[in-house]
Structure formats: C-alpha cells, structure tokens
Amino acid sequence: DAGITQSPRHKVTETGTPVTLRCHQTENHRYMYWYRQDPGHGLRLIHYSYGVKDTDKGEVSDGYSVSRSKTEDFLLTLESATSSQTSVYFCAISESIQGAGEKLFFGSGTQLSVL
Amino acid sequence: GENVEQHPSTLSVQEGDSAVIKCTYSDSASNYFPWYKQELGKRPQLIIDIRSNVGEKKDQRIAVTLNKTAKHFSLHITETQPEDSAVYFCAASLARQLTFGSGTQLTVLP
Numbered sequence: 001d002a003g004i005t006q007s008p009r010h011k012v013t014e015t016g017t018p019v020t021l022r023c024h025q026t027e028n029h030r031y032m033y034w035y036r037q038d039p040g041h042g043l044r045l046i047h048y049s050y051g052v053k054d055t056d057k058g059e060v061s062d063g064y065s066v067s068r069s070k071t072e073d074f075l076l077t078l079e080s081a082t083s084s085q086t087s088v089y090f091c092a093i094s095e096s097i098q099g100a101g102e103k104l105f106f107g108s109g110t111q112l113s114v115l
Numbered sequence: 116g117e118n119v120e121q122h123p124s125t126l127s128v129q130e131g132d133s134a135v136i137k138c139t140y141s142d143s144a145s146n147y148f149p150w151y152k153q154e155l156g157k158r159p160q161l162i163i164d165i166r167s168n169v170g171e172k173k174d175q176r177i178a179v180t181l182n183k184t185a186k187h188f189s190l191h192i193t194e195t196q197p198e199d200s201a202v203y204f205c206a207a208s209l210a211r212q213l214t215f216g217s218g219t220q221l222t223v224l225p
Contacts, residue, residue, distance in 0.1 A: 031211070033213075035215075040217055041217060042121075042204055042215040042216055042217040042218050043159065043204065043215040044215070045212055045213070045214070048211065048212065050211065056211075058212060059116060059214070090158065090159070102147050102149070102164070102208060102213075103149070103161060103164065104149075104161065104213060105161070106158040106159050106160070107158065108157075108158055109158060
C-alpha cells in the first residue's frame, strides 16, 4: 500500500478561524486529491493537484484553498471555517500510471468539527 | 460535470445470497468506473474497477458490468459473507476527476 498520512486526525475549531489540513505521501505520486465526506453525499471533490504548484478546483471548492509546494505535501486550507464545513476530509493519491483519477488510495481521514 | 446516481441506498441480504448495486452516470465521455468499499470508521478502499472498453470484469466473488449505451454499471457480489457488510461507492472518471455516487449500505444478515 502507498504511504499517505493525514494530519491532524481530529480537530475542533471555532467559526471564523482558519484551518489547515495536511496530506503527506511517500510514494512520489503526481496526482493528489482532497475530498469531503458527508452523510447522503458520498465523497465530493474539493480540489486536486497534478503536480507541484499545479492545482484545480473540484465540485465543492468554495471556501477552500490548496497549496502544493513539494511533491509529497498537499495542504487544504479553510480560510474562515463555517459550520457547514464540519465533515470528514480525505486526501487521496492516484496510484495509476495510466491516468489521473484512477486507482485512488485514500488516507485515514480527518474529522473536522466547526463549532 | 459528471453526475453519478447510485441505488439502492440500503440493502440487506441473507448470508450466502447475492447482492447487486446499480449506478448510472451522465457524461458519455467518462471512461473509468471503480467501486470502493468503506467499513465503519475506515478509509474507502478500491475493490474492483472497469474501463469503458470492457463490458464485464470479475474478481473472485465480485464482478462489475458496464453498459455504455445505457450509461449504467453494476456491482455484483455472490455468496455474501458477514465481512461484506460495509458502504459501497461507485464512481465515474472524467477529465482527471473522479465523481462518486452517494453510497449503498450493505448489511449481510447471518
């Protein structure tokens, strides 16, 4: 299995504060993704990256920004957290050499609560 | 963008019976269709996938079928076991993005 670590695993924060979640991989994969998981919605793509300093928006990107200054690290920032951003956040890497978006391997997730 | 619908949202079967989960997608350009299994409190894990140039794929007790004309694909689990109980997600890939269905909670009753 690929090496992918998310931190923190759990976080409680207050409305209006900025929050940064970190995803670290040891596999040198090019493609990395941030998803959020909410009951009844499955997994929804927030942002993704196809290389250092190359990122793009997913379907639920409002209120989130990302940065990728090194291949191994992909950061997700909630600029001003709101209660609607309470969710489980999963980072993923694409293990496929054939195409992006294929054979995603997920991290263990971060449970974020915004009070 | 792509839209994936998944049915049913919950499914209960007796141990040893088969289970079928169905998904439809909206964009005919989607070309890759994986299925993920997520146990309670765990990460989603890839269990099987199929490309648009293949109609069916099997791996032991699980199989996936794809009908490109109708834009739907299905997961079949035979001889279900208690450890098959989990949430299953289908997904479709378009332009480097993977769009997921809303999930099916499968319960295998002893």
